[in-house]
Amino acid sequence: MKNDVKEKHGVIMDIDLLNSCSKPFQKGMLYIEKVLSKDISCADADSLFILGKFDEDVQKRVAEIAKTEEFWRDIDAWVFERQYIFYYLKRLGLDKDPHFIDSYQYMKSQQTVNGSLGLNSDEGVEVLRVFSLIEPDSKSVKDAVKYYVEIFNGTSFDEKDSNSEIEFALSLARALSELNFYEYRDQIERICNKIKTKQHSDGFFGDNTEYSSLYLIKNTAAAITCLSRTFSINDEAVKKGIEWLKKQQEPDGSWGARFGTDTTGALFALLSVGEGPKKAIEQVEWQDSLKVQEIKYMKPYFIHTSPIYNSKIHVKEIHDKIREMIHNTEKEICIGSLYIDTLYEDLIDLINKKPHVKVRLITRYSKDLRGPRERIAQAVLGLLTIATKGGLRKNDIIHSRLVIVDDKEVLVSSADWTRDQLYDEFNAGIYTRDKDSVQKVKEFFENLWKTSE
Numbered sequence: 001m002k003n004d005v006k007e008k009h010g011v012i013m014d015i016d017l018l019n020s021c022s023k024p025f026q027k028g029m030l031y032i033e034k035v036l037s038k039d040i041s042c043a044d045a046d047s048l049f050i051l052g053k054f055d056e057d058v059q060k061r062v063a064e065i066a067k068t069e070e071f072w073r074d075i076d077a078w079v080f081e082r083q084y085i086f087y088y089l090k091r092l093g094l095d096k097d098p099h100f101i102d103s104y105q106y107m108k109s110q111q112t113v114n115g116s117l118g119l120n121s122d123e124g125v126e127v128l129r130v131f132s133l134i135e136p137d138s139k140s141v142k143d144a145v146k147y148y149v150e151i152f153n154g155t156s157f158d159e160k161d162s163n164s165e166i167e168f169a170l171s172l173a174r175a176l177s178e179l180n181f182y183e184y185r186d187q188i189e190r191i192c193n194k195i196k197t198k199q200h201s202d203g204f205f206g207d208n209t210e211y212s213s214l215y216l217i218k219n220t221a222a223a224i225t226c227l228s229r230t231f232s233i234n235d236e237a238v239k240k241g242i243e244w245l246k247k248q249q250e251p252d253g254s255w256g257a258r259f260g261t262d263t264t265g266a267l268f269a270l271l272s273v274g275e276g277p278k279k280a281i282e283q284v285e286w287q288d289s290l291k292v293q294e295i296k297y298m299k300p301y302f303i304h305t306s307p308i309y310n311s312k313i314h315v316k317e318i319h320d321k322i323r324e325m326i327h328n329t330e331k332e333i334c335i336g337s338l339y340i341d342t343l344y345e346d347l348i349d350l351i352n353k354k355p356h357v358k359v360r361l362i363t364r365y366s367k368d369l370r371g372p373r374e375r376i377a378q379a380v381l382g383l384l385t386i387a388t389k390g391g392l393r394k395n396d397i398i399h400s401r402l403v404i405v406d407d408k409e410v411l412v413s414s415a416d417w418t419r420d421q422l423y424d425e426f427n428a429g430i431y432t433r434d435k436d437s438v439q440k441v442k443e444f445f446e447n448l449w450k451t452s453e
Helices: 023-036 042-051 058-065 075-081 084-091 098-109 121-134 139-153 162-180 185-196 213-230 236-247 263-272 281-298 317-328 344-353 374-387 419-424 435-450
Strands: 005-008 011-014 301-309 312-316 332-336 358-363 392-394 401-405 409-413 427-432
Touching (some): 042 058, 042 075, 084 121, 098 121, 121 139, 121 162, 139 162, 162 185, 185 213, 301 419, 312 317, 317 409, 374 392, 401 435, 409 435
Antiparallel strands (some): 005 011, 301 427, 332 401, 401 409, 409 427
């Protein structure tokens, strides 16, 4: 093995980074590497995802492998047997592949009117993790959360088959925490506190029977992850669980190989308590600083137009933000406004200074214009029609006021581009650079553009 990296069939590991991990974690990763060096398929999505901790380009490598039909073999079986695989396929960026889409649509079609995801009874809660990752705000997710939370709250946790009970509870806790930890924190804590009651004195979670060894490894690993997220890595139940889990590691580095293996689950547990790759404090602090900057950069801002506000005359934040956005444009600006009789000169200046910039506007028809500035507005539409070279369309039922610049920033407000609404009336809006929000607004605009003349 080289000191820098080891590569086989597209699998690369940074050995220096691996050496910063605990010994059990290193052994487990080397076992995973050995398995994946022989063959890779969609069933290995969780293992491939954990390899990404040691290779920033793992998604690109997997994307190439995923172009083969062989990679997707047995994908239909995992819809029923290992639904969590789709969670990691999504994390690897493979959710646009037709194989994934077909399976995902099938899983969605199985949801019943009461919210159950309809796969293998209560085990459908694993699909909830997938749904929560792909479309967290959908009705499907809301209905499923309600359904499975009600099931959990009605479970006694005293039944004999406690291994499957714990598996269900852990899947639900992970789904809720990944969906919105802060919103569901109370429910997650209730689940985790009940899970604690099923910890054996030796440290594992569940009933120790002749056929439950893999269950114990799988559930103990998942419990460690859930409890450490919810309470901390110093929680006594977490410490006992980790101690037991390490003792179950096989000489070859695997966990549970005699019963099918749940090595990746154990590795995720070790990751959750800090036994994975180590980073310098400076690097961690810098990443945290970048995250704070990203949140500040992406968060929405409220802006407004007020004739008078806190003793100030003519607060015109919407006007000023629109003007700033116009002059920031490098590729394209999309505008929706019922009427326009101001700021048009800035648009024409933009077109003259940056002729490569695409300008698209949607307004109402001239016949709808009223008021003292009617003639100005009609003249403006004529000027903009010429300046944009056909980039102005009209729609008699447009009622949205929005500005999109370079698919990077968006302003949605109640104000038209008119003198009275940008200076003399009370209007309000939201400005954001959030990527998902920008994409949604752009999709709305494109549909509006297609239906306009």
